[in-house]
Amino acid sequence: MSEPAELPEYNMLFRKLRSISPLSEDEKHCLLTLPLHVRTIGPDQEIVREGDRPAGSCLVVEGFTCRYKFTAEGKRQIFSFHIGGDIPDLQSLHLKVMDHSLMTLTPCKLAFIPHQSLAELMRRCPRIADVMWRDVLIDAAIFREWMMGIGRRSAYTRIAHVLCEVLVKMRAVGLANGHECELPITQAELGDALGLSTVHVNRSLQELRGHRLLELRGGSLTVLNWDGLKKAGDFDPTYLHLDQEIEEEAA
Amino acid sequence: MSEPAELPEYNMLFRKLRSISPLSEDEKHCLLTLPLHVRTIGPDQEIVREGDRPAGSCLVVEGFTCRYKFTAEGKRQIFSFHIGGDIPDLQSLHLKVMDHSLMTLTPCKLAFIPHQSLAELMRRCPRIADVMWRDVLIDAAIFREWMMGIGRRSAYTRIAHVLCEVLVKMRAVGLANGHECELPITQAELGDALGLSTVHVNRSLQELRGHRLLELRGGSLTVLNWDGLKKAGDFDPTYLHLDQEIEEEAA
DNA sequence: CGCCTATTTGATCTGATTCAAACAATGTGG
DNA sequence: CCACATTGTTTGAATCAGATCAAATAGGCG
Numbered sequence A, B: 001m002s003e004p005a006e007l008p009e010y011n012m013l014f015r016k017l018r019s020i021s022p023l024s025e026d027e028k029h030c031l032l033t034l035p036l037h038v039r040t041i042g043p044d045q046e047i048v049r050e051g052d053r054p055a056g057s058c059l060v061v062e063g064f065t066c067r068y069k070f071t072a073e074g075k076r077q078i079f080s081f082h083i084g085g086d087i088p089d090l091q092s093l094h095l096k097v098m099d100h101s102l103m104t105l106t107p108c109k110l111a112f113i114p115h116q117s118l119a120e121l122m123r124r125c126p127r128i129a130d131v132m133w134r135d136v137l138i139d140a141a142i143f144r145e146w147m148m149g150i151g152r153r154s155a156y157t158r159i160a161h162v163l164c165e166v167l168v169k170m171r172a173v174g175l176a177n178g179h180e181c182e183l184p185i186t187q188a189e190l191g192d193a194l195g196l197s198t199v200h201v202n203r204s205l206q207e208l209r210g211h212r213l214l215e216l217r218g219g220s221l222t223v224l225n226w227d228g229l230k231k232a233g234d235f236d237p238t239y240l241h242l243d244q245e246i247e248e249e250a251a
Numbered sequence C: 001c002g003c004c005t006a007t008t009t010g011a012t013c014t015g016a017t018t019c020a021a022a023c024a025a026t027g028t029g030g
Numbered sequence D: 001c002c003a004c005a006t007t008g009t010t011t012g013a014a015t016c017a018g019a020t021c022a023a024a025t026a027g028g029c030g
Helices: A008-020 A025-032 A115-124 A126-152 A155-172 A187-194 A198-210 A226-232 A244-250 B008-020 B025-032 B115-124 B126-152 B155-172 B187-194 B198-210 B226-232 B244-250
Strands: A037-041 A046-048 A056-062 A065-070 A076-082 A101-104 A108-114 A180-182 A214-217 A220-223 B037-041 B046-048 B056-062 B065-070 B076-082 B101-104 B108-114 B180-182 B214-217 B220-223
Touching: A008 A025, A008 A056, A008 A108, A008 A126, A025 A115, A025 A126, A056 A115, A065 A187, A065 B126, A076 A126, A076 A187, A076 B126, A108 A115, A115 A126, A126 A155, A126 A187, A126 B065, A126 B076, A126 B126, A155 A180, A155 A187, A155 A198, A155 A220, A155 A226, A155 A244, A187 A198, A198 A214, B008 B025, B008 B056, B008 B108, B008 B126, B025 B115, B025 B126, B056 B115, B065 B187, B076 B126, B076 B187, B108 B115, B115 B126, B126 B155, B126 B187, B155 B180, B155 B187, B155 B198, B155 B220, B155 B226, B187 B198, B198 B214
Parallel strands: none
Antiparallel strands: A037 A108, A046 A101, A056 A108, A065 A076, A065 A101, A180 A220, A214 A220, B037 B108, B046 B101, B056 B108, B065 B076, B065 B101, B180 B220, B214 B220
């Protein structure tokens, strides 16, 4: 029998929670009792739909997913991107009806966790419940930051900002090497996330490239000038509330 | 000695929590053990500042407050408005450093609650902890909805939407009579919340008035045509996750 | 190779900003 | 009770960031 801790689904969950707050051995053991039902899904598949009442939440093990909703006029707003370790619909544990949808952007490995098991875990291990609290609060902080971008920053700044954010988040869970990471997101999707048209995303991206701040091709992001990009994106990672140690090694 | 339940600070807290989920008598009693230190503050006063590490959270008893942050170029984004019963910085219980600021918009009565007391309450009364979970998750849902507005809806729709939201929230805690409520918020503040210039807020508001949907003068909002305003604002209150009973009586 | 999806380019249009000034309402001190 | 200061609302004109429309390229991949 394989060591459960070595299973990628538990491993990603550890790394994510660890990026928020250190975990004791006890707490890790506690986590290992969580039943995770892994499933592989193709790209552009709905996971949960607005109006659903899911009986469990899903952990992203591999791939990229996003939350979104459509306007009455059929315009899409993407609220967040999610990567390995994230539990995008953790909220459905407390808010029974989904007020937005969830889909894959790339092929994904997802692990489903029954709400009951989650609730039990949090009852048995309050420290883990606290980390989950922190997680949903950080989520909210990211929403605020995106709001700030969409409401008050230029397209150029906004794009730089979100790319900084993605890189830092990827680094925090060990999915980036140095200033490079996977980013298989189309310009149209970026636009839907940032409240911009595809055309304008394309042009602003060209500017960022022109300023030698980054490269973004073939589904992968390379930051050429981290300080420059941070400045261009008005990016200060405080709002991500990463654990101090993690944040420092990323500086 | 006066009945504590009659004190307005506890009363507002009850009403707010009640709007999210029904409370048992036991739970109400539990709440009454929370120490609330009431303070009166003038308008446009900072309550907590970005970077602070508050030792308690504050309950709004009377008046209007908002969360906000400034861009590097000095543009302000308001993230949310808060009314009686709200605990705008509940998050500081779990995220020690504030990533945004909090200020009063009008003269306010605020009640401060030490984090320690809050934590104890939630430990002693898990049902109340659950309601608080729901509350911060609803907060996040409102952020998403605002994001949607700023990113994808026209100025006209956006303003209609936020006014619907305010009225529903006021009604939920008993601060509105019918289709009328206090709304002592300037057009500049509305603009900072919706990512619009004051001038454009003014013009869109005139349109809404012109369509006989509402009146907004002297710090008070009157909705003349609720269905019309909902439609104009692409407003569906699902995201507010109000308790069913409350939602129905507001329909 | 040919199909499909994503990126890029060009031209035009428009919702919203900016700047500037007038106007209204409210409050303050003499 | 009035003069004046302050803050908020309204109007007009000019400008611009970003949208839209349309078409050309460029990649991937069966």
